[in-house]
Amino acid sequence: MxxxxxxxxxxxxxxxxxxxxxxxxxxxxxxxxxxxxxxxxxxxxxxxxxxxxxxxxxxxxxxxxxxxxxxxxxxxxxxxxxxxxxxxxxxxxSAPRNRFPLVTARRHLLFAGGIGITPLLAMARQLEAEGGEYALHYCARSRTRAAFVAELAVNPRVIFHFDDGDPGQLLDVSRDLGDPRPDTAVYVCGPGGFMDHVLGKAEALGWPPRSLHTERFSSSTSATAEPDSRIFTVRLASTGAEYLVPADSSVLDVLLENGVDAPYSCGQGICGECVVRLVTGDPDHRDDVLTDDERAEGQFATCSSRALSPTLELDL
Ligand code: FES
Known part of the structure; x- marks a missing residue:
């Protein structure tokens, strides 16, 4: 597809x-x-x-x-x-797809780093229109490097954090996120370093993964660049056909080379279009899109993830 x-x-x-x-x-x-x-x-x-x-x-x-x-x-x-x-x-x-939706919560905290403002801007607009309780923390290197500042500056729920500004206005996750609250959903989007910083602090503060909603713009791992990539076999549940996945190819590459109509889009483990159900085998998840729950349910991103077992059987 x-x-x-x-x-x-x-x-x-x-x-x-x-x-x-x-x-x-x-x-x-x-x-x-x-x-x-x-x-x-x-x-x-x-x-x-x-x-x-x-x-x-x-x-x-x-x-x-x-x-x-x-x-x-x-x-x-x-x-x-x-x-x-x-x-x-x-x-x-393509038609729009949403893997980063607003969830049902009484309070929403949005953390944007740089160009990560784009989905959170849409969320802030929606929450504003619905009368939702929220705050948007917008981090950027400087005011001149930040998009949509004029529009956001008139919104008292938006807090800017500029790297070249006064130290007191820099993002302080302990202060700006605070202790976990079960009524609060947290959304984080931005460059990898920013996300790792915010999510690491959130985890240290005790926020549970189910409260943290994220979207990355680039993959944090590379399926074929990992030094421990190993050769394994992928089997299709529908036909029993088996293909060898070399260390320098992804499951998706091998499927497409062999004429399998496998779904895909980004090829980087960030969009979720290639996700299929794993039937048997021990996966080595390397994507940036599936949650722990989705992985536990057997979902598998063919473009980036690999195997720890000799064979993976996929619902294809
Ligand atoms: S094609 Fe985008 S996550 Fe695999």
Whole structure:
């Protein structure tokens, strides 16, 4: 199952900061875009470059999709290509998917690091519209490197933390998150180092994993770069077909090479599109998308995870 693509046209493209572009997309035909909920993302497929995921940060009712894209020189080229788009350019996008939704809670604490503001901005808008109790902590290197500052500055529930600001306004997770509360849901999105910092402190404060909701923009591990990657066999439950997975290939690579119609999108362990059910075997989970509960239920990301046992049998 491959993603279904829709044609979109760039209707606005403007700099929010020196390295963040805000891009508005409209449908290229009369069909319109599907509605989405706060926390959703879309896949973007450019003629050049890989498939990339971007959170939708604009008001859902606008009929357009708004993305904010950080130009990352170290990326695989997707962000540069997005920055090079011009009004009128066309690109293909997937329908929105949401693996980072608002959950039912009396109180919501949102922690954004840099470009991680994008899904949390949509969440803050939704909570504001619903009269929800929330606070948004927005960390950035400086005010000039932070997107949407003017919009957020008028919201008293938004607390800025700028690295170059007064020490007293820097993020202090112990102070700004505080002790665990069962009525509170915590959302964290941003670069890996930021997320590891906030989540590490949250864990040290005693917050249970079920209260912590996260989305990463890049994988924290690489399936094929791990020195302990081992060869194993993957078996399809439907046909019994078996394929060898070399140390330098992913399960997904092997499935696709052998003509198996396996689902996928990002190939980095962050979107969840490749997740299938594990029937038997001992998995070595290396994705950044499944929760502990989902892993315990037998879910398995074929693009990034591997095996600790000689064979994995998948529900394919
Ligand atoms: S394809 Fe995105 S998590 Fe595997």
């Amino acid at each position: 491959t993603p279904k693509w829709a044609e979109a046209v760039v209707v606005s493209h403007s700099p929010a900061t020196p390295d963040i572009a805000v891009i508005d997309l409209a449908p290229a035909d009369d069909a319109g875009f599907p509605a989405y909920t706060a926390g959703s993302h879309i896949d973007v497929l450019l003629d050049s470059g890989p498939v990339r995921q971007y959170s939708l940060c604009g008001p859902p009712e606008a009929g357009h999709y708004r993305l904010a894209v950080l130009n990352e020189p170290s990326s695989r080229g997707g962000s540069r290509a997005m920055h090079a788009l011009r009004v009128g350019d066309r690109l293909r996008i």
